[in-house]
């Protein structure tokens with residue numbers, strides 16, 4: 001779908017690395033170029049014409065995000081990406097509200113950005129991290145979560161879609177469970193928000209983090225959505241211009257209101273504008289259409305690789321456009337270099353989910369991650385390349 | 398070098414690498430390399446006595462290029478003095494980086510002489526180099 005919108009697809013490439021970052025459509029490129037060409041200016045002041053245009057576009061992105069994920073626009077904080085958003089939750093909110101012995105439930109399929117901050121916090125203040133076991137398909141179930149909850153459980157933090165296995169977690173029922181049990185629910189939406197409809201309020205989320213560049217937007221911008229009552233009691237991690245109302249020699253100061261108090265310094269203005277454009281673009285295509293299209297392609301790929309010997313697939317059941325595999329006996333990176341010789345772009349590695357190796361007993365996989373602009377022809381070419389992979393070392397060596 | 402022969406040497410060393418598997422021995426120098434730009438992750442250990450490299454061992458997960466280069470490098474370095482080893486490592490690095498080098502010192506390592514045509518694989522070929530240099534530096538620090 002919509003391949004003609006993407007300048008990079010004019011080249012003969014098959015882009016299957018959408019979990020890492022996505023291609024940019026012309027409308028997003030144009031919006032960034034337009035800002036840089038015709039109305040460059042800083043925000044927070046509107047004394048001249050270009051600044052008025054910029055301010056209006058910039059501020060409106062909060063409204064776009066709020067209708068996209070169903071939250072209040074004052075609950076939308078601009079960040080540099082999902083990683084910064086998650087760090088703000090852990091060190092801006094949790095550090096202030098958790099105490100020694102409080103338990104946080106994670107799981108081993110999480111991205112580094114939703115594990116390492118917690119590990120640091122546990123060293124700083126003594127919270128206890130517990131890993132909820134995954135089921136036989138390496139997926140996370142509410143039943144397993146319930147088994148790990150104790151009266152000390154204060155937070156459940158998880159990716160709505162994980163970036164290696166690609167399972168879609170039942171955030172509605174997990175959120176409801178958290179809500180009923182007074183547990184904070186922190187959702188990493190980096191892989192879900194770009195690919196399916198996500199509902200912040202309806203799923204009782206307390207925090208939701210995602211990145212612009214994984215959803216057709218520019219790099220360097222992301223979003224943290226936080227429940228307003230919680231944001232009132234969250235500390236900024238950064239202090240400086242743009243986020244204070246006043247400060248005095250004697251140390252008195254007052255911070256600006258929410259959400260600007262969390263956005264110190266000059267923010268990524270061009271990127272925020274580009275992200276707004278990207279979200280409008282995605283909403284026009286329809287998130288349900290995107291998800292459905294990816295699922296069709298994934299099923300088509302699964303059916304086709306079934307009869308190729310030597311292909312080990314790790315996530316046949318997961319409900320997203322992520323496909324994790326290895327060619328038996330071939331190191332993941334050799335496979336990705338081989339596929340590059342067919343102009344097929346995939347990713348090899350542990351995908352920042354370093355703890356997953358304990359669960360699947362294999363450290364590195366090759367990941368194909370799809371988006372709406374991939375088509376059956378892309379899958380066919382991947383399948384052909386895999387069929388020919390008997391001679392893989394003739395190509396890569 | 399003929400391409401089939403090149404591939405055969407690399408594949409032999411990849412499938413059946415020299416000295417793969419670590420041992421529990423504290424008299425060895427140790428290091429772990431993982432690179433920023435690729436996913437190879439190997440641990441190394443090396444024993445030096447009377448200025449002679451007695452043993453080098455490694456373990457971990459890495460691609461065909463880094464695994465085979467490590468295997469060949471180990472085969473060549475065992476039995477050499479520290480100074481001889483440094484000279485080989487230097488020449489090898491020069492070869493990978495397309496500078497002048499002395500082919501006679503490198504033996505089978507010459508199979509990587511055109512790796513620079515695949516810039517994304519230079520780091521793989523240089524992985525054993527970095528690891529062994531690390532350990533030699535550590536030795537230097539110890540001796541001072």
Ligand SMILES: Cc1ncc(COP(=O)(O)O)c(C=O)c1O
Pocket residue numbers: 019020081082083084111113114159161162163188190191211352
């Ligand atoms: C599940 C998940 N969480 C968080 C991140 C971090 O996103 P970013 O690097 O854009 O901050 C990623 C990116 O790979 C991810 O896949």
